[in-house]
Amino acid sequence: MTLLAVERIKLFSTRSPYWCSALAIVMGIGLTAIFAAATDGPVPLGLTQIGSSQLAIAVVLVMAAIAVTTEYRFNTIRSTFLAVPNRTSALVAKTVVVAFIAGLLGEIIAFGSWGVAKVISPSSDLAINTSAEWRHVAGVGLVYAIGAVIAVAIGILVRQTAGAVAILLVWQMLAESLIGIIPKAGVKIQAWLPFINANHFLSMGSDSPEMGGTGVDFKLSEWGSLGYFAGVAVALLVVALVVAKRRDA
Amino acid sequence: MIEAIGLTKRYGRTVAVDDLSFTVQPGRVTGFLGPNGAGKSTTMRMILGLDRPTAGRVLIDGKPYTELSRPLRTVGALLDAKWVHPNRSARAHLRWLAKSNGLPNNRVDAVLEAVGLTGVAGKNAGGFSLGMSQRLGIAAALLGDPKVLLFDEPVNGLDPEGILWIRTFMQNLAAEGRTVLVSSHLLSEMALTASELVVIGKGKLITQSTTQEFIDRSTGNSVLVRSPQLFKLGPLLVDKGFTVRDGADGSFSVSGATSDQIGDIAAANGVVLHELSPQRGSLEEAFMQLTGDAVEYHAEIGK
Ligand SMILES: Nc1ncnc2c1ncn2[C@@H]1O[C@H](COP(=O)(O)OP(=O)(O)OP(=O)(O)O)[C@@H](O)[C@H]1O
Numbered sequence: 001m002t003l004l005a006v007e008r009i010k011l012f013s014t015r016s017p018y019w020c021s022a023l024a025i026v027m028g029i030g031l032t033a034i035f036a037a038a039t040d041g042p043v044p045l046g047l048t049q050i051g052s053s054q055l056a057i058a059v060v061l062v063m064a065a066i067a068v069t070t071e072y073r074f075n076t077i078r079s080t081f082l083a084v085p086n087r088t089s090a091l092v093a094k095t096v097v098v099a100f101i102a103g104l105l106g107e108i109i110a111f112g113s114w115g116v117a118k119v120i121s122p123s124s125d126l127a128i129n130t131s132a133e134w135r136h137v138a139g140v141g142l143v144y145a146i147g148a149v150i151a152v153a154i155g156i157l158v159r160q161t162a163g164a165v166a167i168l169l170v171w172q173m174l175a176e177s178l179i180g181i182i183p184k185a186g187v188k189i190q191a192w193l194p195f196i197n198a199n200h201f202l203s204m205g206s207d208s209p210e211m212g213g214t215g216v217d218f219k220l221s222e223w224g225s226l227g228y229f230a231g232v233a234v235a236l237l238v239v240a241l242v243v244a245k246r247r248d249a
Numbered sequence: 250m251i252e253a254i255g256l257t258k259r260y261g262r263t264v265a266v267d268d269l270s271f272t273v274q275p276g277r278v279t280g281f282l283g284p285n286g287a288g289k290s291t292t293m294r295m296i297l298g299l300d301r302p303t304a305g306r307v308l309i310d311g312k313p314y315t316e317l318s319r320p321l322r323t324v325g326a327l328l329d330a331k332w333v334h335p336n337r338s339a340r341a342h343l344r345w346l347a348k349s350n351g352l353p354n355n356r357v358d359a360v361l362e363a364v365g366l367t368g369v370a371g372k373n374a375g376g377f378s379l380g381m382s383q384r385l386g387i388a389a390a391l392l393g394d395p396k397v398l399l400f401d402e403p404v405n406g407l408d409p410e411g412i413l414w415i416r417t418f419m420q421n422l423a424a425e426g427r428t429v430l431v432s433s434h435l436l437s438e439m440a441l442t443a444s445e446l447v448v449i450g451k452g453k454l455i456t457q458s459t460t461q462e463f464i465d466r467s468t469g470n471s472v473l474v475r476s477p478q479l480f481k482l483g484p485l486l487v488d489k490g491f492t493v494r495d496g497a498d499g500s501f502s503v504s505g506a507t508s509d510q511i512g513d514i515a516a517a518n519g520v521v522l523h524e525l526s527p528q529r530g531s532l533e534e535a536f537m538q539l540t541g542d543a544v545e546y547h548a549e550i551g552k
């Protein structure tokens with residue numbers, strides 16, 4: 001509990017988390033506003049979360065990675081390990097705080113996007129009724145939180161901002177969707193890629209292909225995909241913690 | 250008390266610290282002396298559990314650092330004043346440190362007061378001068394009111410006033426019964442600060458002794474004698490077993506004797522003295538001689 005408070009003080013006593021949060025909110029909700037305004041006729045629910053799940057998530061991943069890499073950059077990680085020699089607890093506390101904030105941001109952006117679409121297009125049927133619809137909107141926070149764990153793990157492993165950010169952005173925004181280009185094997189591989197599975201979790205079933213999952217033959221249910229995404233995150237974090245424990249600070 | 254036993258650290262093929270054993274006792278300032286690259290910082294990082302020793306171990310009051318619960322209450326360290334986030338205020342920096350070791354917030358104010366940073370506590374640490382950063386580092390080290398304190402080259406780059414302040418500060422900490430280990434590559438600085446020395450070169454222990462002993466041993470005391478009756482005094486001193494060398498302007502340089510002894514002998518034999526002054530070789534020279542083979546980077550002068 002103490003360690004969570006420590007990480008909270010650390011995070012909120014610098015400016016970058018505020019900037020990243022503001023940027024993520026503006027980009028996520030802004031994109032939805034543009035889509036909603038440009039749409040003739042009713043706005044489908046599936047359109048409201050493209051900004052949150054495809055664009056703003058990248059900013060949140062960057063924020064999560066930076067929370068770790070700045071500690072390495074300014075050597076405050078050494079001050080941290082001096083104060084808390086149990087590196088695993090110190091880093092787990094940081095991961096929990098960052099993931100919690102990412103999750104909160106996810107919900108703010110998801111429901112903010114939904115709200116802004118409703119304001120711009122009052123006549124659209126944007127009611128959230130089915131469990132798939134709930135998953136589609138409220139699930140964004142879960143995806144952000146788990147994504148943040150991956151970002152923190154990458155940050156711990158790489159230890160420098162430019163490298164960690166490059167890996168995360170290329171991975172999340174490019175690499176996984178590019179693999180789909182490979183004939184035949186591509187979609188089979190994609191069924192096991194973490195961020196594609198995260199999008200599968202957010203999708204509202206086969207009838208609404210706007211949220212990823214196009215043509216991918218998933219072996220898991222939507223919730224199974226989320227579990228798989230979380231499993232990858234935890235595995236990466238465990239590797240990062242073991243490495244951090246063994247190497248010189 | 251700090252106790253290093255066979256401490257060794259290798260980075261790839263570089264042996265930074267080589268089978269180093271020493272102890273640091275409470276109640277006095279112990280200087281950790283060695284030329285650049287000798288392994289002082291590496292040793293301190295190992296003492297604090299930041300770097301993992303390749304071999305050997307180091308104990309603080311009988312325990313490795315990593316096994317201390319709430320370590321800031323036992324050990325305070327200033328390894329590098331730049332280990333702060335430049336956009337975080339001095340107070341916030343101390344506040345998270347205090348929180349992590351269950352220290353009350355009034356400790357933060359107390360240490361800020363002690364180092365004279367109260368007025369700038371709300372300012373970002375990135376804007377601090379070197380002297381202010383150093384003070385913030387010391388404030389962080391003092392936060393848990395620890396029994397053991399480590400400072401790595403704390404006076405590097407400071408002005409004379411800052412140097413004097415830190416020196417007095419460390420001596421006061423030791424006088425309160427704390428264990429204080431402070432590293433430096435300057436013997437002249439250590440001579441003024443520390444009463445005990447651990448001297449290393451190329452990662453190996455050269456000697457551990459009191460500062461006085463080390464200086465006496467390495468500089469070889471001599472006494473300069475001027476007298477119109479040197480012809481009479483010389484043989485008397487030689488008879489006593491002292492070494493007498495001719496100096497400039499008809500003076501003598503006597504080694505092995507104190508000025509008291511020479512004065513007594515002169516008086517007892519009715520010899521007139523015009524000058525009797527103890528001479529001390531340059532500390533830096535002596536140090537270089539001692540660590541001569543143990544300097545990591547030789548300056549290639551005149552080549
Ligand atoms: N992380 C590291 N990786 C590789 N080599 C290192 C590392 N840290 C220190 N060294 C090497 O170990 C040796 C000792 O370095 P160290 O910094 O401990 O010396 P020092 O006595 O503190 O020197 P200075 O007076 O310059 O601060 C040097 O040869 C240095 O290059």
Ligand SMILES: [Mg+2]
Pocket residue numbers: 289290291401402
């Ligand atoms: Mg050093």
